[in-house]
Amino acid sequence: MSHSHKKKVIIVGGGAAGFFTAINIAEKHPHYEVLVLEKTNKLLSKVKVSGGGRCNVTNARQQPSELTPFYPRGGKKLYTVFKEFSTADMVRWLGDRGVKTHTEADLRMFPTSNSSQTIIDCFTGEAARLGVKVIQNCGVKHIEATEHQWSLVTSQGPMIADKLIIATGSAPSVWGFLSQLGLDLVPPVPSLxxxxxxxxxxxxxxxxxxxxxxxxxxxxxxxxxxxxxxxxxxxxxxxxxxxxxxxxxxxxxxxxxxxxxxxxxxxxxxxxxxxxxxxxxxxxxxxxxxxxxxxxxxxxxxxxxxxxxxxxxxxxxxxxxxxxxxxxxxxxxxxxxxxxxxxxFKEEFVTSGGVALSEVDLKTFEARNFPNLYLAGEVLDIDALTGGFNFQACWSAGWVISEHI
Ligand SMILES: Cc1cc2nc3c(=O)[nH]c(=O)nc-3n(C[C@H](O)[C@H](O)[C@H](O)COP(=O)(O)OP(=O)(O)OC[C@H]3O[C@@H](n4cnc5c(N)ncnc54)[C@H](O)[C@@H]3O)c2cc1C
Known part of the structure; x- marks a missing residue:
């Protein structure tokens, strides 16, 4: 098949959820062309500063039932999501790619290097290895469903996607076009x-x-x-x-x-x-x-x-x-x-609110009313206590999307 016939997956947002989703889709579906669009000139910038620069990447609690009580927004609804890809799976995923992790007394887990850069290097390295294209300084301003595709207005011109994944984090700047589509949004309030x-x-x-x-x-x-x-x-x-x-x-x-x-x-x-x-x-x-x-x-x-x-x-x-x-x-x-x-709280400030969970099918993270549109990470109304749980919600969503897309 020639390059131009590849189906195109566009991921909006070069953060934790965006990168993890992109890597896993590219790995499992080599017949897709995977593109990440990032508004700023930085990639994974929150990962960089996370956990005081050490990146509290996940938590040593492994059972879904042990994890869900840490999510004030999300909670039990995330049970099946964690069953499909849990903290232990993330530890294994990192280990398979040469990133060793360790557990602290309070069960938070960090890369053994104690540097968030290790996670960033792993993600950017994997993305490059798998041919994921990353375009920086490319903000998405509007999205619209056409018959079988999504058309995007970006700061670098129009684009077309067969599958569109929104992983834009907590910034309400995308809420305009998401609510215009008709998605129900829970107003943002700070947490932590x-x-x-x-x-x-x-x-x-x-x-x-x-x-x-x-x-x-x-x-x-x-x-x-x-x-x-x-x-x-x-x-x-x-x-x-x-x-x-x-x-x-x-x-x-x-x-x-x-x-x-x-x-x-x-x-x-x-x-x-x-x-x-x-x-x-x-x-x-x-x-x-x-x-x-x-x-x-x-x-x-x-x-x-x-x-x-x-x-x-x-x-x-x-x-x-x-x-x-x-x-x-x-x-x-x-x-x-x-x-x-x-x-x-500077260490791990999060925003609650975002696209209501009722809008997505958590078995796939696809929007219930919009085929081929997926949402992952903090753009959804999911947030957790400190301890690596916020990132885990990104990893689990990204994995589930890559399995079912
Ligand atoms: C200081 C700090 C420390 C933290 N430490 C931890 C920790 O140790 N462990 C933990 O589990 N959680 C931690 N968190 C929470 C964690 O960082 C977030 O939950 C996580 O980053 C959310 O990932 P995301 O991919 O959904 O969003 P983000 O990481 O915010 O990424 C979203 C990306 O989308 C881009 N974007 C936005 N709009 C557009 C657009 N229109 N077009 C294109 N791109 C766009 C943004 O520029 C950004 O790069 C911390 C948070 C903070 C602020």
Whole structure:
């Protein structure tokens, strides 16, 4: 067959999802001509900065049922997608191409080189080996279905595709032509942000961390446990980021103004903490309260909280009043804080929203109402917590498309 008779697959977006999809299609379907169009002069730029430059490429959890709980948008619908191409498959895929990976204690996986460039080199090398054409500085401005093909308006002129894959990430710039087609779009809201809090109890304590806290957002069902960190602007750390992801839409509706209840001692109940104070009174009445924080709280944080509860430096456990114990207990197990605004979490900021999942058949990632149009990656209303899950959603989608196209 001559070159010109090859069916043409165009992939819009030279990011994680676009490259992975292109490579796998080219490998499995050598009779297709595969073309990647990238708006900017950079390829895989988010992969480059991901994971602090190390690229948290996937996660060591392997079962689909272990993975889906990490996706606030997507969730159980992704079960069959992960069944077809899971994290272990990605590890094998990379290994087969000479990229070794390793797992950290929290189950995040990175290339053993600890450099995102290793992933970029692998992807660009594979694309070149398989004859994938990549055109940079080529933004797609409009798409239209003709009888059996798709016609594109790009910054480098018109193009025709037999199969069209949209992998443009979270930028809403393509939403215009996608919604013009009639695709249902879920408006974008940020996910994975930290809470801005101005409060005497935490001011000046940036860098202070807590190994396990519990945070509830009042007036909602949102509740999360995990490590927490005091920053210059307020509160951050896994427990906060998880809340921001699950509450992305609800908290946007509140305009990022809400109240949280913090239990600094994780699962410890009010009664258990009160009991702890009673024990101290009994066993160590002469000990100075400020010198003996409960649990794993740091001295600095505990001193500040004691002062806030009007405990003097010389006060010992034997002396503090019932009222003071009540106040301390409340501050420890259900400290009420006002959140006013959010800050971006630079490590792994994502946008929730995008093309509604109901628009695609997740067995193929083809648009239900538009034959030969596929969507992959963050352009879809799929997003996850930190840990390599966002990339895995790209890898799994790309693989599934390449299997069924
Ligand atoms: C700082 C940072 C760190 C991160 N770290 C991690 C991590 O360690 N692990 C993890 O799992 N996730 C991480 N994420 C999330 C992850 O980067 C994204 O989920 C992922 O990149 C989404 O891939 P994508 O291919 O859908 O979109 P992108 O990677 O954003 O790629 C989309 C591409 O499409 C191009 N494009 C857009 N519009 C057009 C158009 N009209 N025409 C042509 N091209 C177009 C864009 O220029 C871009 O190159 C991180 C995110 C950030 C911001």
């Amino acid at each position: 942000f930290t809470f801005n809090i101005k409060d005497l109890r935490i001011s000046g304590l940036m860098g202070t961390s807590f190994s396990e806290v519990n945070i509830r957002i009042t007036g909602t069902k949102l509740e999360e446990a995990g490590p927490m960190l005091i920053t210059h602007w307020g509160l951050s750390g896994p427990a906060v980021l998880k809340l921001s992801a699950w509450g992305a839409r609800e908290l946007a509706e509140k305009n990022y103004h809400f109240h949280i209840l913090v239990n600094y001692l994780g699962k410890e109940s009010n009664a258990e903490v009160r009991q702890w104070f009673d024990q101290q009174k009994q066993d160590h009445p002469k000990r100075k309260v400020l010198n003996y924080p409960p649990g794993e709280l740091t001295r600095r944080f505990w001193e500040q909280l004691c002062k806030y509860c009007e405990i003097a430096e010389e006060d010992n456990f034997g002396e503090i009043t019932k009222k003071q114990v009540n106040k301390l207990t409340e501050e420890l197990t259900q400290g009420l804080y006002e959140v006013k605004g959010k800050s971006t």
